[in-house]
Each structure stands twice: as C-alpha cells, then as structure tokens.
Amino acid sequence: MEFTAQWLENNSGLILAYIVKIVVALAIIFIGRWLAKTVSGLMQKALGRRQVDRAVGAFLSSIVYALILAATVLVAFGHVGIETTSFIAILGAAGLAVGLALQGSLANFASGVLIILFRPFKAGDFVEAGGVSGSVHKIEIFSTVLKTPDNKVIILPNSLITGAPITNYSTSPTRRIDLVIGVGYDADLQQAKQILNNIVAGHPAILEEPAPTVAVVELADSSVNFAVRPWVNTADYWPTHFDLMETIKLKLDENNISIPFPQMEVHMQSQTGD
Structure with a gap:
C-alpha cells in the first residue's frame, strides 16, 4: 500500500x-x-x-x-x-x-455504389428485387430499405439487389392490366365479348391509346377464356384492376352468363358377373 x-x-x-x-x-x-x-x-x-x-x-x-x-x-x-x-x-x-x-459487407458496399451509378430505381419506385417487393425508401451504404404496401419495412442487402433481376414497376408512365375472364361453353361468345368491350370502353381510367384488347385466348377444360388487356396510368393500376374485376362479375351475372369453376365429371360403370 x-x-x-x-x-x-x-x-x-x-x-x-x-x-x-x-x-x-x-x-x-x-x-x-x-x-x-x-x-x-x-x-x-x-x-x-x-x-x-x-x-x-x-x-x-x-x-x-x-x-x-x-x-x-x-x-x-x-x-x-x-x-x-x-x-x-x-x-x-x-x-x-x-x-x-467481411467480403459480404464489401460486396454490399460495392453494390450500393453500382446502384447509385446506374440508377435502376429511385426513391418512391415500386420494385421487385432480391425476391421481395416494395417501394424504395432509401439506399444506405450496405443495404436498401423498402416499404411494402401494408407498411412493412424490408432491409435488403445491396448485393442481393444487383445479383438478381430487378423489376421496376414505376419506370414507365403506363401499365397494362392482364385479366383472364372465363365464361361457360354454353354462353353466347359475341354477347360476352361485347359486354367486356363495353366495360373497358366505359371505364374513365382506361386509356384509349394503346387500344385495349378483348379476345378469346384459350378453350380451357371447363371455360372459354377471354384475355382482357387495357392500358392505364401506372398510378391507376391497382384501383382499376380491382374495379374491373368487380364490374365484370356484376355485368356477367346481370346477363346470365356464368363464370365456371373447376369441376370434374365421374362416370361410373357397373358390371354384372356371370
């Protein structure tokens, strides 16, 4: 001491x-x-x-x-x-x-630099990358932050983004809605087609150019399928999609045109013994 x-x-x-x-x-x-x-x-x-x-x-x-x-x-x-x-x-x-x-972290940093340089997307764009979808919130040194439509936050490593295909749904000002509508084989195809054309032509959010498509696309097992493909502004995609699905169902019901559901017919044959 x-x-x-x-x-x-x-x-x-x-x-x-x-x-x-x-x-x-x-x-x-x-x-x-x-x-x-x-x-x-x-x-x-x-x-x-x-x-x-x-x-x-x-x-x-x-x-x-x-x-x-x-x-x-x-x-x-x-x-x-x-x-x-x-x-x-x-x-x-x-x-x-x-x-x-820390090769993974360095790869994430390098990928972040590549994202900034080549700009495959910007803040606010709705993208599908690395197996997830969401709106781009911000790009950080090692990761990119996405927000899903239901307000979940996804932190995605930058290397996953540059190492896989990137789908940017917000780049073009317009998008095409792809619907497949099935009607029964006993339905009047010309009447069904006219109803679908009227619905598409009367919707205020659907663009005149490019012209929408309504055509028979497939003779399926239990239905005749129409391809309904109108063009809308990107911001109107989902509201128009939901509205069309509801309107088509109501209009077909009004005209007694059935929308078949998958079904199976079973034929039974009885045999008698000697």
Missing part, C-alpha cells in the same frame, strides 16, 4: 495529464459524432432542395457520416498520444484481413 501510495504521489501530475487527455479525447469523439450527424443531415436536406433523388441523398450522407466519424476517432487517438501514422498502417494491415473476413 505504501509503495502504491508513493507511486501515485510521485506520478500524480502525469496521471492527471493522461486523465485530462482521455476526457478531451472522449469529448472530441462526442463532438465529432454530433458533427457527423449534423453535417450528414444538412447535406441530405441540401440535396433534397436541389431535387436530388432521396435515395441518392441518403447514400451520400451515410458515406459523409462514416468519413467524419473515422477522422474524429483518429484525431482523438492522436490527442491521447497514440501515433496515428503507425496506427493507420496497422489499420491498413488489419483492414486486409478484416476485408477478407
């Missing part, structure tokens, strides 16, 4: 100096983290005012945040007395080993 007390007394000035340095270093990290958040937030707002895509702004602000935070940590280490030059060299050597261990 006496030795410890004597050592603390002899080195009290040095200990106090290191404590002050550590406190200042922690303050630097705290301020740097606050600064990184502030700068990245201001940058995202500035890009938004310049009408830069929200997803691109989120990606660039994430990179700025990471760079400022890394620089802050180096400054804090330097203030404590750690030689940052050798520390950076050690980090470089360790980075190679870590990079090999």
Whole structure:
C-alpha cells in the first residue's frame, strides 16, 4: 500500500495529464459524432432542395457520416498520444484481413455504389428485387430499405439487389392490366365479348391509346377464356384492376352468363358377373 501510495504521489501530475487527455479525447469523439450527424443531415436536406433523388441523398450522407466519424476517432487517438501514422498502417494491415473476413459487407458496399451509378430505381419506385417487393425508401451504404404496401419495412442487402433481376414497376408512365375472364361453353361468345368491350370502353381510367384488347385466348377444360388487356396510368393500376374485376362479375351475372369453376365429371360403370 505504501509503495502504491508513493507511486501515485510521485506520478500524480502525469496521471492527471493522461486523465485530462482521455476526457478531451472522449469529448472530441462526442463532438465529432454530433458533427457527423449534423453535417450528414444538412447535406441530405441540401440535396433534397436541389431535387436530388432521396435515395441518392441518403447514400451520400451515410458515406459523409462514416468519413467524419473515422477522422474524429483518429484525431482523438492522436490527442491521447497514440501515433496515428503507425496506427493507420496497422489499420491498413488489419483492414486486409478484416476485408477478407467481411467480403459480404464489401460486396454490399460495392453494390450500393453500382446502384447509385446506374440508377435502376429511385426513391418512391415500386420494385421487385432480391425476391421481395416494395417501394424504395432509401439506399444506405450496405443495404436498401423498402416499404411494402401494408407498411412493412424490408432491409435488403445491396448485393442481393444487383445479383438478381430487378423489376421496376414505376419506370414507365403506363401499365397494362392482364385479366383472364372465363365464361361457360354454353354462353353466347359475341354477347360476352361485347359486354367486356363495353366495360373497358366505359371505364374513365382506361386509356384509349394503346387500344385495349378483348379476345378469346384459350378453350380451357371447363371455360372459354377471354384475355382482357387495357392500358392505364401506372398510378391507376391497382384501383382499376380491382374495379374491373368487380364490374365484370356484376355485368356477367346481370346477363346470365356464368363464370365456371373447376369441376370434374365421374362416370361410373357397373358390371354384372356371370
């Protein structure tokens, strides 16, 4: 105890100096983290005012945040007395080993850069990518955030997006609705076709150009199938789809045209013995 007390007394000035340095270093990290958040937030707002895509702004602000935070940590280490030059060299050597261990994360980062460069989609687009569907909310360094129509949040690794086909439903201003409507074999095909044409022609959301298609597409097992393919504005796709399905059913019922359901006929044959 006496030795410890004597050592603390002899080195009290040095200990106090290191404590002050550590406190200042922690303050630097705290301020740097606050600064990184502030700068990245201001940058995202500035890009938004310049009408830069929200997803691109989120990606660039994430990179700025990471760079400022890394620089802050180096400054804090330097203030404590750690030689940052050798520390950076050690980090470089360790980075190679870590990079090999974190190939997936690096692939996600590289994929994020490719998404920003080639822009297969933008914020707000409804896409199907990586086996899931949703509206693009933002693109981050390692992942892309999607929101489903029922407001679920999907965080999708960027490498899954660039490594698989991407379907963007929002790129074109118009979309075609593809419906298959079956009627019974005993129905008047000309009457059924006229009813379908009237429904399509009378719907306010359906475009005149390109012209809609109503035609027999298949003689199925239990029904004659019509292909009903009108064009609408992309924003009107689902409301029009739902409205057409309901209207077609009601109009066919009004005209006593049945919509068959799958069924099976079983013929039984009895045999008598000798």
